[in-house]
Amino acid sequence: MQTFPIELVENAPISANTRVLRFKKTDGSNFAFRPGEFVSLHIPDENGDILKRSYSIATLTDNPLDAQVLELVASFVENGRATKWIWQAKPGAEIAYAGPLGQLVLPEEKPGRLILMATGTGVAPYRSMLHQLRPWLEQGLEVHVLFGVRERQEAFYLDDFRATAKAHPNFHFSLCLSRQRAETKDEFSGRVTARLAALVPNMERDLVYLCGNPAMVDETYAMLKAAGFGVRSVRREKYVFSRN
Template sequence: MLAPSVGHYVFVRDDGMPLDFIPGQFIQVHFEYADGTATKRSYSLATIHDHALGPGEAVEIAVSYVPGGAATALFEGLPPGGHVDASGPYGRFCLMPGDRNRRYLLIGTGTGVTPYRAMLPQLETWIAQRGIEVVLLFGARTPAELLYGDDFRAFADRHPQFRFVPCFSRELPDHPHPDVRQGYVQQHLAEFAPNPETDIAYLCGNPNMVDACFEALKQAGLPVPQIRREKYVSSK
């Protein structure tokens, strides 16, 4: 469990082949409701390519549990060694090789931070090769809901060009890091002075947060092509 209501799942393909994906993409898990109606849910890939299982062999996702949810029942009832049917990868919420910006503003809430975990190896390469800076603003209600927080803090400790800024709306940690903030991510975005000359921003998670930050970034002068969005809506 990553949080009281979020599980981390690791899969491998039945055929033993790696899942070739671009960090930021998602898969769709296919299943049926109790009445036999086919449905599906989308999950961003959390996989870091240098996983211990080998390059690309693991397929990692974070699953939010929704009370009474059909997908929640599927995953909660899945034993070790259990199977799911999935398709993909899909999506274009990815770092673009042609980008020439000097800084990335990565903004997320809840499981919307999942694609940023998968991007860490790519960001590490670009920090070394292009000298980019990265700010990750991550909104959570409490420290217990800070998904993959240890991964992001460790990465920030190794790379001074990467700042990890957790924003807690309800409860602060007992001994907060200097980069911890209280409130919502959109309240702290201005602190980092979004700049159309240097920045590309990514927004992923709660639709209200995405909309608020999108408007704030536009007001700061960022053109729409420099703001990349993906909204997460929990569905049963």
């Protein structure tokens, strides 16, 4: 697969266990992607081997076909080899990426209701969709973003989701805390799956996206299948570990 050189321009903590990385292309051209896609980063390890690791595109832009910045978020993985590079990399570092790839993109036709469910960094693709959702939100589409973390200190991009909820009464954001009590109006104590069940998913109306922890994606898909959902009404992106 063709790769493109990129330069790290910013690398900063964005929550207790997450960093945000911003890259630009070294040849000065811009990025083109569909919100919801991911890229494969080609990261050198200490032995000079190349690690290929996928990260969802989190860039929030009005023009994803001409974006100056590739924004990604990475969560800390104990003894993770790419994690080691990500936690130490300094602006100016050059690596390569392949892509964009993936099918977790917005549908061509407006669904009856859209439910975007994630654990951890699985919320990144939904952040990149926020501007493209605006026309449908203005037409009254009901959208729910369910963001699951253990504790609120692990959460990020809250301002973007809350600003969208403030601007559009039919956009609903839920921060689901599996190990903490809820303290604000949009926080819920418990797992994202419980919040989804409370929305009473309806196969005739809903299009559901699941992204992040593979166990959460499988468990939720099984729950939706039991409620009559099929592959056309559920889109999945599992953050499976790499084999190399």
